[in-house]
Amino acid sequence: DASINFICSHDGFTLLDLVSYKQRHNEANGENNRDGHHENFSANYGVEGPSDDPQLQALRARQQRNLLATLLLAQGTPMLLAGDEIGRTQQGNNNAYCQDNPLNWLDWSRTDPELLAFTRRLLQLRRQYPVLRRPWFLHASNFSPSTGLADIQWLGAAGTRLDETAWHDSSARCLGVLLAGDAAAANPSTAAAVEPCETLLLLFNASAEAVLFHLPEVRNAAGWHFLLATTDGFPNPLAAVASVTLPARSVAVYALQTHADSAPLLRSEHSSE
Incomplete structure (x- = not known):
């Protein structure tokens, strides 16, 4: 493919x-x-x-x-x-x-x-981040040994997986993509192992209004480190359990930090707790 x-x-x-x-x-x-x-x-x-x-x-x-x-x-x-x-x-x-x-x-x-x-x-x-350029399509069929995440998950603003109904909701203008950087897999054409990297969270808001997005719950998560956004207003860092307001017409990228990393547990005023 x-x-x-x-x-x-x-x-x-x-x-x-x-x-x-x-x-x-x-x-x-x-x-x-x-x-x-x-x-x-x-x-x-x-x-x-x-x-x-x-x-x-x-x-x-x-x-x-x-x-x-x-x-x-x-x-x-x-x-x-x-x-x-x-x-x-x-x-x-x-x-x-x-x-x-x-x-x-x-x-x-x-x-x-x-x-x-x-x-x-x-x-x-x-x-x-090699997870942004895998040489094959991702089908949520491989899983991370550290977090249990599938190689790809599509998320709604509630931070949960999009179901069939949500996929066909023509009014939806916001979604997230969770890419597990260490999901076990091998290149089907070469049998070579994938190059691991941090897990990434991509956030998209195509709406003309701001949207409150709840971050997904991830095992061993310590927080999220900001990498890029198309506009100002995104906090850095984000707590492991948090909600973030996505500005109108915006895209942002965060990298997962786990408790195995050197960074301490992250907390912020954006936490939902």
Whole structure:
């Protein structure tokens, strides 16, 4: 089993345009804006195209980070459109194959340094934690000897596994992914043992509202160490038994600390106890 994952490709909007335009703007192609596909699955958040509104700019920047995190934290092979890591725009043109000009070129002088730094951090985490890039799909069929966790668990805001009903709840906008870094397994194609690492908790809130998320109960857990988030407001560290408020439209990554680690038992005002 294998997959190639992507948000944007050479056909369609760039990542920045995906969060800046609701409609295609292909007039420059000379076909009366009839070329290019309609299904962009994009949003402009109230203004079509560029805006000097600081709040809107911040929201669009966060959504770019959210999409990059969703891509680069997923199992499988990520495909990143060149320029999306620096905030490249085609000014809403989703079919720029015929534009051999600055509209379709990579202009490194216009690099978004914060977006580039965030992308680098995501790639660093992907290299550092092998559990983010297993060479096969995870099916909750292998278990950690230290915590008893399955190699993957999908969680709702209550901190419990998603059941069949929850999976089909079209109103749900929040979920967690628990990846057991030391779940016993071997590569089916080579019989080579997996490379162990810390267990990770990925938290996603696609809602426009903050969501209270209850952390799952984990055997031998001492707490959770913060690794990355797409916005401010996430505490570090988190207690082993705690609830955390996920800001609207946010992604966060935490690493499990167990009592076998050198870190002491973590407690904070975010604890549910």
